[in-house]
Amino acid sequence: MTENVIDRWSPAPDPAAGEAVTAARDGAAIVMAGLSKRYGDVTALDGVDLVVPPGAVCGLLGPNGAGKTTAVRILSTLTRPDSGTALVGGIDVTRDPDEVRRRIGVTGQRTTVDDILTGRENLETWGRLYHIGVRTARRRADELLEQFGLADAATRMVRQYSGGMRRRLDLAVGFLLRPQVLFLDEPTTALDPHSRNEVWQVVASMAAQGTTVLLTTQYLEEADRLASQIAVLDHGRMIAQGTPDELKSRIGGHRIDVVLGGDGAVARTARGLARVVGAEPEVDAAASRISVPVRDQVTTLHDVMRWLHDNEVEVEDVAVRRPTLDDVFLSVTGHGADVGRAAA
């Protein structure tokens, strides 16, 4: 099933290990070839292949426990893989981790800035730990504070920062070196929509300076917004990869969710709506919810409403929404995103 999906969907076949290494020699920023990692009984990664060209922003998409964090940990030299090859900037992460560390920036799920230090002190300290020299660290700190919109808060202790400001400072630490490759593990988790927007802008500005970004996310919207390449992970396996447009055309863009008032009419309504939109809707019988893929929002919404009205269907709620990770999984694997397994 999974193999079929990749054949049908990926524009290019996934590179075998040998080809992947060749690709790295040709200058790919990140290569994962047959990468596997187990934690006890849990398979976190199961033969993952991925090549990210330099300057690209790659979105690693998947639910909790899909193996996203494990992939980032291996690439950022924190964890050794059981088997397979991982190259960053053409350098093997297990053979020469120190060389990799000179070229990467990492921002994890938790903010690692020091509450008691000011924003500038945090940046200076981390900068000095890269051994770039006190003066350079200082200059770079000021530059980053400016770039990340924190110049006014530079001399305030971080414990007075808002959640969004802390996250931006944390990203600035990851970007201290203006690294060749930047890893962002769920950079917007637990942020309010406003702060999320700010982080998106910051990530886009980092990518614009030529840094290759690998970011993990559970939000399709985020990957779509930032990434030039999306890879979908499930149970430690790569189940799909391609450009955001390819992914969206596969799952059909926006959705109209229809929640029925009475009961019993779900199957009949689903069949009717399938004829109206010319695509198979997803049905959640327990919640009386029918979800139809949409090509042209306004026309389709109009058609759906008219059909519901003409057929006297009792409707409780109708909403147009963006597709989610669940929709991706439904269309690629036939099941929803299976959230909440142990491995992360």
Place this chain on the structure above:
Amino acid sequence: MTATTMITVPPRPTNPLDRLRWALTDGWVVGRTNLFHWRRNPGLITQCLMYPVMTVVFGFVFGSAMVVAGGGSYREFLMPGLFGQTMMFGIITTMMVTSSATAKGMTDRFRTMPMAQTGVALGRCVADLVTSVFELIILVVCALLVGWRFHHGLGPALGALGLLLLFRFALVWAGIFFGLILPVEAVGAGYVPLLPLTMLANTFVSPTQMPPWLGAIAEWNPVSATVAACRELFGNPGVVGDSWAAQHAMLLAFAWPAVIMLVFVPLSIRRYRNLER
């Protein structure tokens, strides 16, 4: 918005001397940030000193009712024990900071950087030793206020303080190791095993006044060696006992820290390198 600063990260040096300098720089930079905490959050130091200062007061109040083996004032006997106990409790601070830095992902961030493998640990040593120096200064002042004295002059007294710091230095490495393997909640409960360990020693009572089997354990307790050596150097009472351990307290005050470091320096560095949570 235009980034102008050119940044080049030098490769990690290969010759031993440069490596050492690299590690010491890392240690200083990490340690320095920890010291900001004391400066900006003076409440921390009050918390840390609450217990020892209370005990000094306790010794002052009850001291006259206690009998010291071999004679002498209990207050004079107690203070070196208290200094030793404070050094031992310091391991909780080390474990706590290490464990919470790990839980917060701070340790992982250090590990993705081209730092010296020992850089973070050395930073801990810098911070914890500076803290301990302050703790000792305050304790010595309190002790002098309640009537404790050193009798062999300033040189040996400073030597005794040096031994206390050596003991603390060794414990930093043990603290780092346990901080890396234990979750924060477990570290918070660290007083439970540690308190009896500091009492099952010559800190409060001379082992010669304990049942023989208990006394033997107490005499071989690492903290006892340091405390007995301090009593000797301060000229305080309670330097008694004819077991090998009691007779060679000065030697053990160097040997125990050496053994502790021999075990925990490699353990904590290996654990740091292969950290997995």
